[in-house]
Amino acid sequence: MNRPISTYKRVQQWAVFGRLWFLFDAKWQNPFDSAEKIAKYLAGKHKPIYHPLSDVGDHVVVINTKDIALPNKEWRYRMYYHHTGFAGGSSWTSAWELHNKDQTKVLWKAVYKACGGSLLRHNMMERLHLFPDDKIPQELMENISDHMKQLRPVPKALHEYTEEEIKNFPKVFEWPEDYVLN
Amino acid sequence: MSHRHLFLQSGFIKTNLQNGVGRFVNQLQRINLIFCKSSGSSKGVREFIETDLVDFARANPGTVVYLKPRRHRGTYMCAEYLNGHKDYITCNNFTRDEVRKWLEYMKNKSGFPIIRLRKHWHTDHPSIQGIWNPFTHKPSYLNVTTFPEKERSEYQPLMPSATEQLLQIAEQVGFLDNSNTNNTTTTTRNTENIPPPLNMSDEK
Incomplete structure (x- = not known):
């Protein structure tokens, strides 16, 4: 016998199955490691209520995809293959070329691969929003309620330190004035 | 079945x-x-x-x-x-x-x-704390913060990096406070034309 659930319980249930919007800063992040984590959130596998038959995935908004950091020589040697279907129509595009064409494409392809081969993949990819810089449309920004943690520290470049910080940085010794460094 | x-x-x-x-x-x-x-x-x-x-x-x-x-x-x-x-x-x-x-x-x-x-368990009272929802165990300051927020986003390593450890040691020794005076001493050392690493080891 099915009884209608009470108003309070109904609202509770809405809360349980509500979708969250996460913000992920891709600056200096490995896109292939990040894609694994993003795919997990898109599928809802980070939730205790996860079940493959229930659609509980969250939205992920990724910013700064132009600043992703590929490991080793991947920029040069990672190839993206495409075939037009015509004779001699195969082409290989290296990661740096693809990144020049579209600064979100490398991460998009990494997440697409990490989502697996199931029929749910396209619905999951629709919940992914990629932006090359940190400018997000206002209507997306209003939805965001939490951050996804970055997977590795963002290194601080020398030009980001102030003059004072560089001057006061502790030195073990000082080079002699007549010492030629380069 | x-x-x-x-x-x-x-x-x-x-x-x-x-x-x-x-x-x-x-x-x-x-x-x-x-x-x-x-x-x-x-x-x-x-x-x-x-x-x-x-x-x-x-x-x-x-x-x-x-x-x-x-x-x-x-x-x-x-x-x-x-x-x-x-x-x-x-x-x-x-x-x-x-x-x-x-x-x-x-x-x-x-x-x-x-x-x-379908499930071999049942309870009329699933939890005293209430049913889990996506906001359970989330810090409440997220409700009033504006995104992007660096502290929530950035990776937090278990151990401080080598640079941070070096800075900590320098602070303990008192290197940072006397940095200006140290600079002056190093300049004097340079005038004496003594190799600095040797000089440091001699001091110890």
């Missing part, structure tokens, strides 16, 4: 309005015993009626017992429950004892149809 269970409905175990929290209400409201006065297949039911039925009715004042003699028909019992569900059991060639047992069985049922349980 065999083919016999193909039409078995599936669902979750439940009780009637938390039956038994205040007092227990027997869900069996009415039991009909349909039997024939002459046929042999009703013999056990007739014996039960003659000997045990009055005791059963006295022991269960919440249940109405109906007897329905029907000529030359099969015998069965029909139980009606508080939720409106009806259940039948054919009692042909039952002994008196079997009739008593099946009557007990009908008496103790909740009235819900038999289903395949």
Whole structure:
């Protein structure tokens, strides 16, 4: 016998199955490691209520995809293959070329691969929003309620330190004035 | 699951309005015993009626017992429950004892149809803390913060990096506070044309 659930319980249930919007800063992040984590959130596998038959995935908004950091020589040697279907129509595009064409494409392809081969993949990819810089449309920004943690520290470049910080940085010794460094 | 269970409905175990929290209400409201006065297949039911039925009715004042003699028909019992569900059991060639047992069985049922349980656990109160929702265990400052927020986003390593450790040591030694004076001393050292690493080791 099915009884209608009470108003309070109904609202509770809405809360349980509500979708969250996460913000992920891709600056200096490995896109292939990040894609694994993003795919997990898109599928809802980070939730205790996860079940493959229930659609509980969250939205992920990724910013700064132009600043992703590929490991080793991947920029040069990672190839993206495409075939037009015509004779001699195969082409290989290296990661740096693809990144020049579209600064979100490398991460998009990494997440697409990490989502697996199931029929749910396209619905999951629709919940992914990629932006090359940190400018997000206002209507997306209003939805965001939490951050996804970055997977590795963002290194601080020398030009980001102030003059004072560089001057006061502790030195073990000082080079002699007549010492030629380069 | 065999083919016999193909039409078995599936669902979750439940009780009637938390039956038994205040007092227990027997869900069996009415039991009909349909039997024939002459046929042999009703013999056990007739014996039960003659000997045990009055005791059963006295022991269960919440249940109405109906007897329905029907000529030359099969015998069965029909139980009606508080939720409106009806259940039948054919009692042909039952002994008196079997009739008593099946009557007990009908008496103790909740009235819900038999289903395949999807989960073998059930509770009316899932958690004292309440049901999990996506905001459980989230820090409350997220409600008033503006994104992107660096502290929430950035990776937090377990150990400080080598640079941070070096800065910590320098702070402990007092290197950072006297940095200006140190600079002056190093310049004086340079004028003396002594290699600085040697100079440092000599000081120690």
